[in-house]
Amino acid sequence: MATPHIGAEPGTVAETVLMPGDPLRARFVAETYLTDAVVFNDVRGMYGATGTHDGARLSVMGHGMGMPSIGIYSHELFRFYDVARIIRIGSCGAIQPHVAPRDLVLAMSASTDSNWHHQYGITGHYAPTASWPLLHAAVQAAQARGLAPHVGGVLASDVFYHHDEQAWRRWAALGVLAIEMEAAALYANAAVLGRESLVMLTVSDSLVTGHAMSAADRQTTFTDMIEVALAVAAG
Numbered sequence: 587m588a589t590p591h592i593g594a595e596p597g598t599v600a601e602t603v604l605m606p607g608d609p610l611r612a613r614f615v616a617e618t619y620l621t622d623a624v625v626f627n628d629v630r631g632m633y634g635a636t637g638t639h640d641g642a643r644l645s646v647m648g649h650g651m652g653m654p655s656i657g658i659y660s661h662e663l664f665r666f667y668d669v670a671r672i673i674r675i676g677s678c679g680a681i682q683p684h685v686a687p688r689d690l691v692l693a694m695s696a697s698t699d700s701n702w703h704h705q706y707g708i709t710g711h712y713a714p715t716a717s718w719p720l721l722h723a724a725v726q727a728a729q730a731r732g733l734a735p736h737v738g739g740v741l742a743s744d745v746f747y748h749h750d751e752q753a754w755r756r757w758a759a760l761g762v763l764a765i766e767m768e769a770a771a772l773y774a775n776a777a778v779l780g781r782e783s784l785v786m787l788t789v790s791d792s793l794v795t796g797h798a799m800s801a802a803d804r805q806t807t808f809t810d811m812i813e814v815a816l817a818v819a820a821g
């Protein structure tokens with residue numbers, strides 16, 4: 587039975603789903619890396635497909651931008667399609683001088699400026715984290731490919747165009763590596779539903795230096811990250 591936002595039949599989504607924000611990126615991954623990919627969703631143009639990679643069944647689907655969007659898709663995939671693990675493959679803005687465009691960041695934890703966690707009714711602040719088996723596997727897969735990933739905290743922000751253009755500096759002072767817009771909701775959904783999740787990010791720009799990746803670099807670094815994600819997904 588289809589859910590409000592995913593038009594797939596039960597059993598058509600693999601246990602492991604790779605999720606870029608952009609549905610066109612999801613289609614690129616399916617067409618480039620999956621054998622016999624079958625599309626399972628096109629509701630709202632949010633491409634999702636399942637195929638095999640190196641003999642392992644694998645799905646890829648876009649998640650859109652921001653926590654409300656990834657919150658909906660990850661919840662429906664975990665809860666209604668029995669997805670066991672979601673690996674987000676995205677981009678981020680670096681807020682530390684030693685984190686540069688092209689670098690790979692693995693989000694060990696996800697702070698947030700969003701109200702997402704208020705729904706749990708806790709007093710205090712929840713600390714969303716990556717699943718250790720996925721994080722560990724990603725570090726090893728990255729190093730095996732000669733990459734030196736930064737592993738640490740990211741900020742999952744509701745705000746891309748911040749009213750206070752210097753607000754990121756206060757997160758940087760706490761050692762946060764980079765800003766993206768989804769990790770806290772994905773990690774919380776996985777935790778609440780007893781599933782696994784990991785956020786892998788290529789640095790697309792630096793708020794410290796103002797430098798951004800070229801279009802060519804975007805493609806190369808995306809390819810490097812996909813290969814790490816595929817290795818993790820293959821187990």
Ligand code: HPA
Pocket residue numbers: 677678679680743745746765766767790791793
């Ligand atoms: N902020 C939030 N998300 C991002 C950024 C940023 O600066 N760069 C890439 N994704």
